[in-house]
Amino acid sequence: MKIVECKKVCKSFGKTEVLHDIDLSINKGEVVVVLGPSGSGKSTLLRCVNVLEKITSGDLIVDGKSVTDPKTDIRHIRQEAGMVFQQFNLFPQMTALENVAFGPIKVRKTPKAEARKEAEELLSKVGLAERAGHYPSQLSGGQQQRVAIARALAVKPKLMLFDEPTSALDPELKGEVLSVMKSLAEEGMTMIVVSHEMNFALNVGSRLIFMDEGRVIHDGSPQELYENPPTDRLRDFLRNIQ
Amino acid sequence: MDFQYQFVLSTLPQLMKGVKLTIYITFYGLAGGLVLGILTGLILAYRIPVLNYIGAAYVWVVRGTPIVVQAMFVYFALPLAMGIRMTGIYAAVLVLAINAGAYIAEIVRGAVLSINKGFVDAGLALGLSRFQVTAYVVGPLAFRRMIPPLGNQFIIGLKDTSLFIVIGVGELTRQGQEIMASSFRALEVWTAVAIIYLVLTTFLALSLRWLERRMKII
Numbered sequence: 003m004k005i006v007e008c009k010k011v012c013k014s015f016g017k018t019e020v021l022h023d024i025d026l027s028i029n030k031g032e033v034v035v036v037l038g039p040s041g042s043g044k045s046t047l048l049r050c051v052n053v054l055e056k057i058t059s060g061d062l063i064v065d066g067k068s069v070t071d072p073k074t075d076i077r078h079i080r081q082e083a084g085m086v087f088q089q090f091n092l093f094p095q096m097t098a099l100e101n102v103a104f105g106p107i108k109v110r111k112t113p114k115a116e117a118r119k120e121a122e123e124l125l126s127k128v129g130l131a132e133r134a135g136h137y138p139s140q141l142s143g144g145q146q147q148r149v150a151i152a153r154a155l156a157v158k159p160k161l162m163l164f165d166e167p168t169s170a171l172d173p174e175l176k177g178e179v180l181s182v183m184k185s186l187a188e189e190g191m192t193m194i195v196v197s198h199e200m201n202f203a204l205n206v207g208s209r210l211i212f213m214d215e216g217r218v219i220h221d222g223s224p225q226e227l228y229e230n231p232p233t234d235r236l237r238d239f240l241r242n243i244q
Numbered sequence: 245m246d247f248q249y250q251f252v253l254s255t256l257p258q259l260m261k262g263v264k265l266t267i268y269i270t271f272y273g274l275a276g277g278l279v280l281g282i283l284t285g286l287i288l289a290y291r292i293p294v295l296n297y298i299g300a301a302y303v304w305v306v307r308g309t310p311i312v313v314q315a316m317f318v319y320f321a322l323p324l325a326m327g328i329r330m331t332g333i334y335a336a337v338l339v340l341a342i343n344a345g346a347y348i349a350e351i352v353r354g355a356v357l358s359i360n361k362g363f364v365d366a367g368l369a370l371g372l373s374r375f376q377v378t379a380y381v382v383g384p385l386a387f388r389r390m391i392p393p394l395g396n397q398f399i400i401g402l403k404d405t406s407l408f409i410v411i412g413v414g415e416l417t418r419q420g421q422e423i424m425a426s427s428f429r430a431l432e433v434w435t436a437v438a439i440i441y442l443v444l445t446t447f448l449a450l451s452l453r454w455l456e457r458r459m460k461i462i
Contacts, residue, residue, distance in 0.1 A: 054368060092366075
């Protein structure tokens with residue numbers, strides 16, 4: 003069952019075309035890792051999926067709803083597609099628990115006590131139960147990113163989008179974030195992950211997409227693309243990120 | 245030099261009448277200015293069509309003319325131009341609100357624009373509306389950044405009430421002027437008046453400092 007479907011999606015910022023005729027469909031339960039050099043449009047593609055960016059032409063259907071259909075409630079799409087950012091973007095004036103409970107209270111109208119209870123459960127799921135009362139500035143980068151994952155999960159999305167979730171982290175802290183993402187994948191969550199973590203792509207990913215200059219160049223199994231890169235472009239890229 | 249403390253004490257009841265009026269004008273004037281400023285600042289920061297231009301014109305005119313001229317215009321010129329007549333006190337409150345509002349608009353606009361776009365993205369990505377993101381995410385963060393410049397503006401506003409002497413409002417400076425005219429004791433009068441202003445502005449500055457500490461993000 004398709005959860006994301008791109009039909010000839012183009013996206014331009016002024017005269018710069020960032021995405022060019024992207025055709026792509028992603029089924030429920032897939033863990034898609036998106037690779038590509040900076041400026042290749044990976045992040046823009048993710049941001050188009052939850053409509054933080056509007057596509058210029060083509061059509062994009064998320065959970066059965068078209069982002070170009072004026073009747074679609076954009077907020078509904080965003081509730082179904084949780085997003086995790088490179089810079090975490092936790093709300094600094096709220097504790098970890100308040101960050102996680104915030105979405106359900108404001109968006110799903112969950113009663114406060116229930117939202118806080120669920121937030122506690124999510125925080126213990128990402129291994130941060132004892133940090134519930136800490137403010138983001140009192141947490142390490144890895145801990146902040148795990149809270150950010152819990153915050154996105156709290157709204158009960160059907161799909162999770164990860165925009166370079168470990169790029170801002172020390173090598174030591176990457177592991178704790180990747181292992182949370184791995185257990186999420188094992189639970190069957192549909193995920194689109196923009197990341198250069200090749201080990202994650204090989205061990206957890208069910209599909210690898212290589213983008214360059216706004217186009218999807220390769221789309222296939224992570225192992226096959228990794229072991230036998232079909233083009234020099236991918237071979238060079240893989241060598242450079244090791 | 246002959247400084248008569250006794251004389252200062254005898255003028256205090258009249259000066260206190262002025263203080264009351266100064267506080268009254270400052271309080272309502274700045275409260276109005278805050279409402280006007282937040283509204284205009286948000287309109288400018290989010291570039292709301294049409295209103296955006298009206299807001300920019302308002303800031304341009306008010307910042308570009310002296311407050312004394314604004315006071316004289318409202319009190320003396322408006323009755324002639326449009327038949328709008330009001331007491332000096334109302335004119336003073338209105339002028340202070342309009343004047344402070346323009347400066348506060350720029351403070352609000354600057355604070356809102358300084359908030360990292362990532363927080364807005366994070367709020368929108370959760371499925372919040374633009375209004376909710378402004379109210380619960382950007383607003384509380386921007387408000388903290390506004391406190392120091394807002395403190396400046398409040399103190400300027402309080403001191404600017406002394407300029408309403410030109411439209412005959414009996415605030416503190418005006419009371420000092422009247423006592424001076426009948427007693428010629430300039431040293432005592434202006435020392436007393438200056439100290440009273442200093443007490444008022446100190447109280448204002450300390451309250452804002454307290455608010456800033458309370459709102460501090462760990």
